[in-house]
Amino acid sequence: MKEKLARFYAKDGTKTVLSSVLSIIIGMVVGSIIILLVGISNKSLGLSSVGEGIQLVFGGLFSTGRSAAGSLTFGFNSTNFGNMLFRATPLILTGLSVAIAYKTGLFNIGAPGQYLIGTAATLFVALKIPTGSSTLYENGGVPAPLVWLLAFLAGMLAGALWGAIPGLVKAYLNINEVLACIMCNWIAANLVTWIFEGSTLCNTIESGKTGYIYKTSYNGVATAKLGLDKIFSGSQVNAGILVAIVLAILVYILMDKTTMGYQLKACGSNRHSARYAGIADKRNIVLSMALAGALAGAGASLYYLSGNTEFFWSTYQSLPDAGFNGIPVALLASCNPIGVIFTGCFMSMLDICGLQLTNLTAYNEYITDVIIAVIVYLSAFALLIRMLLTSKKSSAHEENANADPENNGDAAADAGGKTAGENQTVLGTDPDTVSAADTKGGETL
Numbered sequence: 001m002k003e004k005l006a007r008f009y010a011k012d013g014t015k016t017v018l019s020s021v022l023s024i025i026i027g028m029v030v031g032s033i034i035i036l037l038v039g040i041s042n043k044s045l046g047l048s049s050v051g052e053g054i055q056l057v058f059g060g061l062f063s064t065g066r067s068a069a070g071s072l073t074f075g076f077n078s079t080n081f082g083n084m085l086f087r088a089t090p091l092i093l094t095g096l097s098v099a100i101a102y103k104t105g106l107f108n109i110g111a112p113g114q115y116l117i118g119t120a121a122t123l124f125v126a127l128k129i130p131t132g133s134s135t136l137y138e139n140g141g142v143p144a145p146l147v148w149l150l151a152f153l154a155g156m157l158a159g160a161l162w163g164a165i166p167g168l169v170k171a172y173l174n175i176n177e178v179l180a181c182i183m184c185n186w187i188a189a190n191l192v193t194w195i196f197e198g199s200t201l202c203n204t205i206e207s208g209k210t211g212y213i214y215k216t217s218y219n220g221v222a223t224a225k226l227g228l229d230k231i232f233s234g235s236q237v238n239a240g241i242l243v244a245i246v247l248a249i250l251v252y253i254l255m256d257k258t259t260m261g262y263q264l265k266a267c268g269s270n271r272h273s274a275r276y277a278g279i280a281d282k283r284n285i286v287l288s289m290a291l292a293g294a295l296a297g298a299g300a301s302l303y304y305l306s307g308n309t310e311f312f313w314s315t316y317q318s319l320p321d322a323g324f325n326g327i328p329v330a331l332l333a334s335c336n337p338i339g340v341i342f343t344g345c346f347m348s349m350l351d352i353c354g355l356q357l358t359n360l361t362a363y364n365e366y367i368t369d370v371i372i373a374v375i376v377y378l379s380a381f382a383l384l385i386r387m388l389l390t391s392k393k394s395s396a397h398e399e400n401a402n403a404d405p406e407n408n409g410d411a412a413a414d415a416g417g418k419t420a421g422e423n424q425t426v427l428g429t430d431p432d433t434v435s436a437a438d439t440k441g442g443e444t445l
Helices: 002-010 012-041 045-060 078-103 109-126 144-173 177-199 240-257 257-268 271-276 280-306 321-333 337-360 366-379 382-402 405-427
Strands: 065-067 072-074
Touching: 012 065, 012 177, 012 280, 012 321, 012 337, 045 065, 045 072, 045 078, 045 337, 045 366, 065 078, 065 280, 065 337, 078 109, 078 257, 078 280, 078 321, 078 337, 109 144, 109 177, 109 280, 144 280, 177 321, 177 337, 240 257, 240 280, 240 337, 257 271, 257 280, 280 321, 321 337, 321 405
Parallel strands: none
Antiparallel strands: 065 072
16 A cells, blocks of 8 residues: 555656646635734624634635625635636646747746736627627627637637737747747737727727726626526626636647647757757647637636626736636646636636635735735745655655665675675575676686
């Protein structure tokens, strides 16, 4: 049993998961300590609120409110679970965007810009093509599901084209992709603001909503629920989470089971060696960033095609959080496409816990942001944590080896005698007899 556990522990995948879990545990502990310090320092809160705050940080997803006596109650909260899946959808796809670029040796910090460009393309297609159930147009006949599909593909295509720009300058001009991505982010922010400012898509139907673009449901376009709204009643969840999971599986197959994925990872490991082996490194760099942009654009499409989300079009001073949050999602999963599904849901769960913390206690939801920051910081040192785990295991082996030196010495002597005997037998001599075969020219062999 111990040998099986040792072999299981020795696997790289096990160490990767352990390092991520350790990062999460430390982050949650730090958040609990912050709640404790705030509760002690604030007389209006007290120690009783500390216990409630810690409960909500760890189990806010299961919070169902307060009882008549005022104590917290917990159970299956369908609204919280559904909203967690809904919020996880863009995080999973932006996490995949960062992960696929990282596998190719690139750091895609341009996911926010790709997300914005994907949003603009999606909303223009979804709202500009009249459907039969539109409230914006009198005459329309294009089926809403077809418009949804076109809008989704438009978001992916726009994100891919925007993501290819840093890839091109990296491949052909050797300009660092981080700098190129940062510039593309702010160009996208200003470009999207300019495009929507002069458009007819600003919400003039609802009072005080001109700073927002119409929901796609105004044109009869919305992501199908597929019965998820009945399972998670009262939430915003839709089939977008299923699309995100399918895309994650496809990315895993692409990167681990295809020749293209091998070439992309080869370029990430060593671009010059890959070129020497006949792999088109420049093409693969551009392709990697284009795929990353397409995934970020897909995240934006699924979020705004839900039919119940509004886009604030004045983006020239800010960038979407979903784009940046894809970085910790990817790092915490060690850029594994399947792992990104779970880390995306975990980050979304922390958001839900933060909301519950604010609604049910006097604590601020930004405590969960501190937890996320700590987890992100530790995720960046995942390799160091893995090295520490490996060295700890090696030390344990050495201690076991030195635990009984007498038995170890006897065992070594027996092994040495057996080896000598075997060598002499190979030479055609008896182990207990010294013959001429043991010497040559007066020197012992």
